[in-house]
Amino acid sequence: MKENPIGVFDSGVGGLTVLREITRQLPGEKTIYLGDTARVPYGIKSRETVVRYSLEVAAFLSKLGIKLLVVACNTASAYALTELTKRLSIPVVGVIEPGAKAALRATRTNRIGIIGTQGTIRSNSYVDEINSLKRNETREVAERGEKHFDRYFEIRTDEMVIFTKACPLFVPLAEEGWTANDVARLTVEHYLKGLNEEKIDTLVLGCTHYPLLKETIASVMGKDVALIDSAESTAVEVKRVLKERGLLNDSPDKATHRFFVTDSPERFLMVGKRFFGEGLEAAELAELEAP
Numbered sequence: 688m689k690e691n692p693i694g695v696f697d698s699g700v701g702g703l704t705v706l707r708e709i710t711r712q713l714p715g716e717k718t719i720y721l722g723d724t725a726r727v728p729y730g731i732k733s734r735e736t737v738v739r740y741s742l743e744v745a746a747f748l749s750k751l752g753i754k755l756l757v758v759a760c761n762t763a764s765a766y767a768l769t770e771l772t773k774r775l776s777i778p779v780v781g782v783i784e785p786g787a788k789a790a791l792r793a794t795r796t797n798r799i800g801i802i803g804t805q806g807t808i809r810s811n812s813y814v815d816e817i818n819s820l821k822r823n824e825t826r827e828v829a830e831r832g833e834k835h836f837d838r839y840f841e842i843r844t845d846e847m848v849i850f851t852k853a854c855p856l857f858v859p860l861a862e863e864g865w866t867a868n869d870v871a872r873l874t875v876e877h878y879l880k881g882l883n884e885e886k887i888d889t890l891v892l893g894c895t896h897y898p899l900l901k902e903t904i905a906s907v908m909g910k911d912v913a914l915i916d917s918a919e920s921t922a923v924e925v926k927r928v929l930k931e932r933g934l935l936n937d938s939p940d941k942a943t944h945r946f947f948v949t950d951s952p953e954r955f956l957m958v959g960k961r962f963f964g965e966g967l968e969a970a971e972l973a974e975l976e977a978p
């Protein structure tokens with residue numbers, strides 16, 4: 688089992704940012720990536736549809752013998768993680784919890800912004816996750832009776848102030864490679880102007896594509912706002928889960944990476960290079976079936 692690959696899936700190319708981070712932090716692990724390019728975007732679809740798509744993809748990857756599934760797509764994590772965890776016998780890691788944890792570590796003022804697709808924002812998953820982590824942290828510290836008790840206890844859950852905003856045009860901009868030109872800047876300004884006025888100190892980039900616009904977003908938000916990209920913390924979580932279950936691959940063989948798509952691979956290979964860098968040379972066509 689240790690030598691089995693990690694499965695990573697996304698609605699398209701975006702999840703390659705998460706895969707890149709996993710391969711960087713876990714260079715010995717084999718991976719299989721699936722981009723559901725025939726049905727992208729997930730971000731504007733209903734919960735029922737995204738859950739159905741996610742179960743089909745998970746069934747395909749499970750048949751290839753993956754030892755852990757990473758749901759790299761924020762929208763699929765927001766809508767389908769519970770169902771996937773219930774149905775699969777392997778561990779499932781989404782991007783919402785690692786992103787929420789990273790946001791809580793970064794914030795000093797408890798004023799956090801979340802941006803993502805319409806589905807992710809509508810689901811309220813990041814807000815729920817942040818609030819529940821904060822509640823647990825407050826309770827645990829209170830129960831342990833630590834000396835910081837008072838300080839933590841003062842920060843009550845209802846004092847977290849979270850602002851959310853869907854930024855649907857960021858996805859096509861990132862895919863087009865328009866991440867730092869005038870159009871990108873105007874679009875970022877248009878979506879984020881309101882958040883900027885709310886004096887947040889942390890902004891969660893809650894979509895696979897947004898890290899590509901990081902520089903433009905940073906220049907609009909200013910240097911005092913920490914930008915959270917969940918790819919890094921998701922890879923840390925993958926490592927933690929594998930270790931905990933005794934599934935880390937310690938074989939000296941060179942790790943291999945397979946890529947699947949549900950539509951013809953040309954565009955995936957061309958656009959994917961921007962997200963993954965070198966090492967994305969070929970992709971196979973996947974035929975998905977209802978599980």
Ligand code: DGL
Nearest residue numbers: 698728729730761762895
């Ligand atoms: N991968 C999606 C996400 O992170 C963005 C693209 C889409 O809408 O499918 O939410």
